[in-house]
Amino acid sequence: MRARAKNQMQAVLHQEGFRKPVSDLFGKQGRVWLSDRELPEEEAQTVQSCLRHIDFLDSEVTELDQRIAKQALVMPGFHRLLTIPGVDVGTAAAVIGAVGEISRFQSPGQLVAYLGLDPKVRQSGSEPARYGHISKRGDPQARAMLAEAAWRAIRTPGPLRAFGERVRARRGAQIAAVAVARKLVVLCWHLLNKDQDYAFARPSLTRQKTRRLELLAGAPALPRRHGGPRVTPHATQRAAEQALAHQAELAYRRTVEDWRTAAPKGGAGATPGRASQKPKEGKAARQATSP
Numbered sequence: 001m002r003a004r005a006k007n008q009m010q011a012v013l014h015q016e017g018f019r020k021p022v023s024d025l026f027g028k029q030g031r032v033w034l035s036d037r038e039l040p041e042e043e044a045q046t047v048q049s050c051l052r053h054i055d056f057l058d059s060e061v062t063e064l065d066q067r068i069a070k071q072a073l074v075m076p077g078f079h080r081l082l083t084i085p086g087v088d089v090g091t092a093a094a095v096i097g098a099v100g101e102i103s104r105f106q107s108p109g110q111l112v113a114y115l116g117l118d119p120k121v122r123q124s125g126s127e128p129a130r131y132g133h134i135s136k137r138g139d140p141q142a143r144a145m146l147a148e149a150a151w152r153a154i155r156t157p158g159p160l161r162a163f164g165e166r167v168r169a170r171r172g173a174q175i176a177a178v179a180v181a182r183k184l185v186v187l188c189w190h191l192l193n194k195d196q197d198y199a200f201a202r203p204s205l206t207r208q209k210t211r212r213l214e215l216l217a218g219a220p221a222l223p224r225r226h227g228g229p230r231v232t233p234h235a236t237q238r239a240a241e242q243a244l245a246h247q248a249e250l251a252y253r254r255t256v257e258d259w260r261t262a263a264p265k266g267g268a269g270a271t272p273g274r275a276s277q278k279p280k281e282g283k284a285a286r287q288a289t290s291p
Contacts, residue, residue, distance in 0.1 A: 002057040009050035012043050026054060068093050069217035077102070077192045082209045083201035084187055085160060085245075086153030089213050091145040095188055098139035102192040111189045114138050115146070117182045134178060143181075150180035157245040158200050159252040160184075166256060200248045202241045204233035 168176035
């Protein structure tokens with residue numbers, strides 16, 4: 001509803017030939033710029049009505065965010081998910097809200113299928129299986145939040161970025177984002193079941209996410225000198241964490257290269273019973289490509 005009101009107001013300004021000079025039209029500088037514009041009476045009333053509606057919806061969104069933050073602070077395993085790069089408060093809350101008790105799922109594949117990130121499979125008789133688009137079952141909001149987190153994870157140094165780039169080189173950016181979202185679901189299953197943090201987490205980013213959640217829930221500001229760890233990291237600490245993230249990404253790339261070099265040639269693993277096995281004499285064999 002808020003986005004609809006913003007789009008309506010921007011359409012009125014565009015119709016009158018105005019181009020916004022600031023990035024945030026609804027911030028302080030944007031409001032000052034709007035107050036200096038001379039518009040016809042009907043268009044001016046529309047703009048003012050949209051601004052009042054946006055202000056009302058902002059207060060509603062703030063109240064909902066505060067309620068979510070208070071519930072998230074006591075959710076079991078919530079802080080574990082914040083250690084994953086790209087996963088923020090909204091994504092972690094959407095996943096836990098959609099999943100509920102993680103013990104209901106015996107394997108990561110079940111959780112992936114529950115959230116609708118598993119591919120559709122078509123198969124008739126003895127024909128080879130054909131894989132299509134994702135099933136899109138389950139909670140669409142959690143799936144959309146995971147997709148947004150996947151795009152952020154692809155831009156963040158670490159193994160997830162290397163994995164996304166490897167898939168993007170073969171299948172394109174959209175399929176790579178879906179693959180990273182599926183990888184995030186698998187990570188969530190392991191972290192919640194094993195009660196462990198992400199192995200390649202950046203502690204400073206996790207502290208910032210947690211502190212942002214506490215402030216959103218209404219926690220008071222910390223004094224300048226307090227006994228806990230520093231929320232905003234020093235430049236040296238930030239550089240050290242980024243160096244470790246780059247090392248983890250490089251280690252993943254080397255692992256993939258070693259696997260490609262040492263992997264058996266001939267398709268699907270060159271194991272007995274696979275499509276890559278050569279037909280024996282007197283027996284017919286069907287060649288099928290790996291999905």
